[in-house]
Amino acid sequence: MKTRRPPASPAPSSTRRRFAALTCLAAAALPPWTRLLAAQPGNPLQKVRVGMLDSLSEAPALIAYEQGYFKEEGLDVEFVSFSNTADMVAPLSARQLDVASGAPTLALFNGALRGLPFKLVADKGRNSPGHGFNALVVRKDLVDSGRVKGIGDIKGMKVATPSRHSPMELQLDVALRTAGLGLNDVGLEQLAFPSMIAALTNKAVDAALMIEPLVTVIAQRQIGTRLLGFDQTSPEFQIAGIIYGPSLTQADSDVGRKWMAAYVRGIRDYLDSLEGKGSRDVTERALSRHIAAFKNPELLKKVVYPGFDPDGYLNLQTIKDSMAWYAGLGLLKTQPRLTDLVDYRYLDYALDRLGRKGARQGVN
Numbered sequence: 001m002k003t004r005r006p007p008a009s010p011a012p013s014s015t016r017r018r019f020a021a022l023t024c025l026a027a028a029a030l031p032p033w034t035r036l037l038a039a040q041p042g043n044p045l046q047k048v049r050v051g052m053l054d055s056l057s058e059a060p061a062l063i064a065y066e067q068g069y070f071k072e073e074g075l076d077v078e079f080v081s082f083s084n085t086a087d088m089v090a091p092l093s094a095r096q097l098d099v100a101s102g103a104p105t106l107a108l109f110n111g112a113l114r115g116l117p118f119k120l121v122a123d124k125g126r127n128s129p130g131h132g133f134n135a136l137v138v139r140k141d142l143v144d145s146g147r148v149k150g151i152g153d154i155k156g157m158k159v160a161t162p163s164r165h166s167p168m169e170l171q172l173d174v175a176l177r178t179a180g181l182g183l184n185d186v187g188l189e190q191l192a193f194p195s196m197i198a199a200l201t202n203k204a205v206d207a208a209l210m211i212e213p214l215v216t217v218i219a220q221r222q223i224g225t226r227l228l229g230f231d232q233t234s235p236e237f238q239i240a241g242i243i244y245g246p247s248l249t250q251a252d253s254d255v256g257r258k259w260m261a262a263y264v265r266g267i268r269d270y271l272d273s274l275e276g277k278g279s280r281d282v283t284e285r286a287l288s289r290h291i292a293a294f295k296n297p298e299l300l301k302k303v304v305y306p307g308f309d310p311d312g313y314l315n316l317q318t319i320k321d322s323m324a325w326y327a328g329l330g331l332l333k334t335q336p337r338l339t340d341l342v343d344y345r346y347l348d349y350a351l352d353r354l355g356r357k358g359a360r361q362g363v364n
Contacts, residue, residue, distance in 0.1 A: 079290065
């Protein structure tokens with residue numbers, strides 16, 4: 001964690017909440033330059049602390065920050081860097097963090113079963129076609145020699161995984177099944193992402209389950225080759241989601257609604273920049289200004305970026321598939337109800353204001 005997190009402020013009174021809601025509704029009808037007046041000294045911004053994983057999928061939130069969308073909503077957003085989602089759980093529970101992110105993991109599903117006050121509220125990256133942010137990388141010498149030409153050729157090989165029973169392993173399992181294989185046909189070795197580079201270099205492993213920008217870095221260093229992006233075998237798989245903690249979920253949070261409105265605007269700017277409808281500099285500048293790994297502008301031009309739903313909806317089917325996969329392994333005794341895991345009320349508020357690109361979605 002890079003930023004010191006002061007204690008969270010107490011929840012506002014019911015009178016203040018009603019006043020904030022009326023203020024927000026009135027502000028929604030005003031042009032952006034007028035709403036910016038709310039950020040003046042006489043109207044102090046509301047603090048929101050957001051856990052960040054220094055990943056490419058942080059781009060929409062960082063764009064919203066750089067474009068001033070959070071300030072337009074009267075919010076003072078502070079990003080706090082973490083190495084993984086697990087480290088966010090304690091400060092999120094203690095209301096020292098308001099917003100976090102996490103993959104559809106066993107820990108998240110078990111947390112829902114235990115009634116933890118966390119909710120998945122929006123998309124934070126998926127393997128849309130052409131956006132294979134997660135990939136299987138194979139040692140370059142194995143590909144150059146012709147030993148490995150496709151997924152079926154890694155049978156019997158040693159594959160590095162960031163954590164056992166992770167969503168990355170689920171995606172590998174799906175890919176292996178296309179060749180009539182399964183996880184039992186490879187040797188899995190748990191390694192942190194940085195250690196995978198050394199392991200591939202030293203030929204301690206034959207392949208690795210990796211994310212961008214490491215996939216591109218390894219290719220640039222002539223260490224490994226992207227054998228396949230998981231967008232090819234697990235299209236639209238939900239990589240991660242935005243999580244609201246109890247400071248936002250255990251009250252009728254106007255802050256949660258306003259944060260989401262700014263975030264959805266960031267998603268749409270991000271997609272426009274990748275699709276040529278807006279300047280690519282919007283995304284590259286936001287990432288390079290906040291994340292040290294992306295200071296190299298040439299790297300940002302070569303990486304494969306994650307996809308997003310333009311309305312911010314989660315792919316609930318792949319989340320259900322993930323739960324079924326864990327249950328099939330005997331690791332999840334009971335599958336939580338999606339309504340205990342996902343809450344779209346903040347997203348619906350944002351989309352009612354901004355307009356939808358597609359149909360309204362619900363949680364069943």
